[in-house]
Amino acid sequence: MDVRSWVAFAVASVTAFALRVTKRAGTSLPGYVAARISPNLLFYALEKLDRCVIVTGTNGKTTTSALLRSLVAQDETWISNALGANLLQGILSALLPELTWRGQLRVKRAILEVDEATLPRLTKRFRPDMIIVTNVMRDQLDRYGEVDATLGYLYESTRDETVELVLNADDPLAASLGKNRLNTFYYGLSDWPEDDLLRQEVRDGAFCLRCGGELFYTRTVFGQMGHYHCPVCFEKRPEPQFSMCVRAMQDDVKIREEVRLQRILEYHVTQPLVGIYNAYNLLAACAAARLLGVNPARFEVGLARFTAPIGRMQTFPGNPSRVLALIKNPTGATMVLRSLEGVQSGNPLCFVINDADADGRDVSWLWDIDIESYVKRSPLVSAWYCAGTRGADMALRLKYAGIEPARIHLLERAEETLRVNADEGGSVYILCTYTALHPLANQLEAMQS
Amino acid sequence: MSVKSIRIAHLFPELLNLYADQGNLAVLSLRARARGFRVEVVPIKLREPIDYRQIDLIMLGGGSDREQRVVSEALAGYAQDLRRAIDDGLPVLAVCGGYQLLGHSYELPSGEILPGLQALDLVTKAGTSRLIGNIAIELPETLKLARSTVVGFENHIGRTEHSHQALGRVLAGHGNNGVDHAEGIFVKRVVGTYIHGPLLPKNPHLADLLLTYARAYRGDDGTLEILDDTMEWQAHDQMLARLNVARKER
Numbered sequence A: 001m002d003v004r005s006w007v008a009f010a011v012a013s014v015t016a017f018a019l020r021v022t023k024r025a026g027t028s029l030p031g032y033v034a035a036r037i038s039p040n041l042l043f044y045a046l047e048k049l050d051r052c053v054i055v056t057g058t059n060g061k062t063t064t065s066a067l068l069r070s071l072v073a074q075d076e077t078w079i080s081n082a083l084g085a086n087l088l089q090g091i092l093s094a095l096l097p098e099l100t101w102r103g104q105l106r107v108k109r110a111i112l113e114v115d116e117a118t119l120p121r122l123t124k125r126f127r128p129d130m131i132i133v134t135n136v137m138r139d140q141l142d143r144y145g146e147v148d149a150t151l152g153y154l155y156e157s158t159r160d161e162t163v164e165l166v167l168n169a170d171d172p173l174a175a176s177l178g179k180n181r182l183n184t185f186y187y188g189l190s191d192w193p194e195d196d197l198l199r200q201e202v203r204d205g206a207f208c209l210r211c212g213g214e215l216f217y218t219r220t221v222f223g224q225m226g227h228y229h230c231p232v233c234f235e236k237r238p239e240p241q242f243s244m245c246v247r248a249m250q251d252d253v254k255i256r257e258e259v260r261l262q263r264i265l266e267y268h269v270t271q272p273l274v275g276i277y278n279a280y281n282l283l284a285a286c287a288a289a290r291l292l293g294v295n296p297a298r299f300e301v302g303l304a305r306f307t308a309p310i311g312r313m314q315t316f317p318g319n320p321s322r323v324l325a326l327i328k329n330p331t332g333a334t335m336v337l338r339s340l341e342g343v344q345s346g347n348p349l350c351f352v353i354n355d356a357d358a359d360g361r362d363v364s365w366l367w368d369i370d371i372e373s374y375v376k377r378s379p380l381v382s383a384w385y386c387a388g389t390r391g392a393d394m395a396l397r398l399k400y401a402g403i404e405p406a407r408i409h410l411l412e413r414a415e416e417t418l419r420v421n422a423d424e425g426g427s428v429y430i431l432c433t434y435t436a437l438h439p440l441a442n443q444l445e446a447m448q449s
Numbered sequence B: 001m002s003v004k005s006i007r008i009a010h011l012f013p014e015l016l017n018l019y020a021d022q023g024n025l026a027v028l029s030l031r032a033r034a035r036g037f038r039v040e041v042v043p044i045k046l047r048e049p050i051d052y053r054q055i056d057l058i059m060l061g062g063g064s065d066r067e068q069r070v071v072s073e074a075l076a077g078y079a080q081d082l083r084r085a086i087d088d089g090l091p092v093l094a095v096c097g098g099y100q101l102l103g104h105s106y107e108l109p110s111g112e113i114l115p116g117l118q119a120l121d122l123v124t125k126a127g128t129s130r131l132i133g134n135i136a137i138e139l140p141e142t143l144k145l146a147r148s149t150v151v152g153f154e155n156h157i158g159r160t161e162h163s164h165q166a167l168g169r170v171l172a173g174h175g176n177n178g179v180d181h182a183e184g185i186f187v188k189r190v191v192g193t194y195i196h197g198p199l200l201p202k203n204p205h206l207a208d209l210l211l212t213y214a215r216a217y218r219g220d221d222g223t224l225e226i227l228d229d230t231m232e233w234q235a236h237d238q239m240l241a242r243l244n245v246a247r248k249e250r
Helices: A003-021 A029-037 A040-046 A061-072 A087-099 A119-123 A147-157 A173-180 A276-291 A296-304 A330-340 A364-368 A371-377 A391-400 A416-419 A434-448 B021-034 B064-089 B096-101 B204-217 B230-250
Strands: A053-056 A109-113 A128-134 A164-168 A182-192 A215-218 A226-229 A241-244 A254-255 A265-270 A314-316 A320-326 A347-351 A384-387 A408-410 A427-431 B004-013 B038-044 B055-059 B092-095 B106-107 B114-115 B120-139 B147-164 B167-170 B184-189 B190-193
Touching: A003 A029, A003 A040, A003 A087, A003 A119, A003 B120, A003 B167, A029 A040, A029 A087, A029 B114, A040 A087, A040 A128, A053 A061, A053 A119, A053 B230, A061 A109, A061 A276, A061 A296, A087 A109, A109 A241, A128 A276, A147 A173, A164 A276, A164 B167, A173 A182, A182 A276, A241 A276, A254 A276, A254 B190, A265 A296, A276 A296, A276 A330, A314 A434, A320 A434, A330 A364, A330 A427, A347 A391, A347 A416, A364 A391, A384 A391, A384 A416, A391 A408, A391 B021, A391 B230, A416 A427, A416 A434, A427 A434, A427 B004, B004 B021, B004 B204, B021 B055, B021 B092, B021 B204, B055 B096, B064 B096, B064 B114, B092 B096, B096 B190, B147 B230, B167 B230, B190 B204
Parallel strands: A053 A109, A053 A128, A128 A164, A164 A182, A182 A241, A320 A427, A347 A384, A347 A427, A384 A408, B004 B038, B004 B055, B055 B092, B092 B190, B106 B120
Antiparallel strands: A215 A226, A241 A254, A254 A265, A314 A320, B106 B114, B120 B147, B120 B167, B184 B190
16 A cells, blocks of 8 residues: 555544544545545555456446345355445445555455446456446436447446456347457346336437447337347347346246356246346346356345345335335336336325436436326326425426326425325335435434334 | 317437427427317338428427437438428427537537538537536517526537527526527527427426417417416426526626
8 A cells, every 4th residue: 555545544544433433424425535635545445355346337236236245245245335325435435444454455355336437437447357237228417418428438448358247138238338248248038027008218229339220129128128139230139148037926036047058047036126127136136146156046045135225115114104216317217106006096106306416407307207107007196296406397297297286296395205194004105316315214214213 | 170280290209309308299299288289299200201281390309419420311301391391480399409400510529520401500519518507598579478588408518600590598507609698599480499308398488389380380370278387387487596596606
């Protein structure tokens, strides 16, 4: 460790200690302080790792990381930035507590979720063992400009062919990263319940990256996910080595794997989370765990101990019970709504929409959420509530989705959603953006005790 | 007599659909339906012909640079007929990438030049940074609308110059090029703007102007029935208030 890094480490340790003493949470602060003093400290710590898995992509980073951790971390400890601080300072904050004053790492394995735009800054100086790309969709456009820019960052970060690359085959954008590259593994759905509703969804990659032609889908899952091919240049979905079969009304899914011409292996796994998007997260985690050498016989034990990360359809028991879900981009929000379809009637639905930097200052994505399909499937939502700095925008969005204005209520403060009531036995669903998540979760936890 | 109808041609939705253009279509449709019109949104894919006798309004949305390149390559075939239709008074709403494509050309950051529809005297060049943020503009007085402000969000790397009337004067934000305080373009019945996605939801007067134009194009000069826009103006005013505060702080 160079002198400057050591000073950075010392200052960060004191900061972390001070935060602990004053009982203040600040997931990124020690990392932020340390990174300001020495940009080398992060790479010094990373180099000490024996094994490092990086999870990136637009949606599902946190959930996939958490699922993978539950699968691999049964006998050994893994470092993780579990609280979702996925920029460089957040990663450093996760490593710092394991760093000793003699410059050693106490724990030598890490599963790190990394923001797509941050990844090239990391891979420029550090070679992880594995990179998982969950999907590439439009996120907070004002932060990245365009989906193309995100794809460019990911392409740049995955050129080193000694790094194992685990990609979603059903997403034409994510899958394109593996083209003409060795050491790439794909996962994808082989079968899933058909959807009889015509959906008005935005597809981010519905055109061929090679020739620009419109991709043809024999089956679609959601967003641009599905079984696709280009009728012009015959580019098509790669055949995944890890495939999953999802059946309607069943908790368990079947995974089939065929890696490096080994014998075909099939096993069942219990799905700990609802929603087909979580089937992808589970499959990505299982594929990565298998590549890391975990026996599938041990999967069930690991998943039984899995707890959903904060805000991923987290249920807070009570009367009424409340369910908290983070929404931050159109596909993610559409998927959350879709997993609520068919939930018994009489449940109010709340949205808390903020537009701070961390939320994305542009809220046009609200208009790309497929609320219309949700309204068709769940016509009996008892009432709709909107709050947050862009609550009025959300209320308008609901009005133009065909909901009667009299049933849409604009609340002044986000906390008021916690006082919304449900019919007997029903639940209040609160869908919120990032900066509203932690305050609401904290208050919901306080209400429990 | 048949039921009065409005047909909106949504151009190249498979490519130009970046910033919630669905939102603008939803607002036009719902507001027309509320007045008893039958509304039809006709998606026109790239290279499909446009039957100008069958439509009352064109909606041209935004796309990424790559998508714009694909569109640009196929535009020449549309240019002549579209120019004629615009001259005849066909209303067009062109947002962001679609706005740029109405002009002579769009020069990408790489220096590559994408030819446009050549329908308006409009030139766009990529700048070095993106112009991003909430924006408020003031519409020209000649429009005589109930409200003169338009609010929304802009996000573009292109800098646009043109010799026509601008859609509005920038009160807060960047506009066409961040320099001359003009935003968008307003020629005949063509509205071009960098204010994307939720342009029409929070600006019902602009939505109604386009609907009035669509009717006028078919020879119906009647006025539109007034709707309850309490929620729309609430969102509009909230943004205005917020931008004013920001200006005071500056």
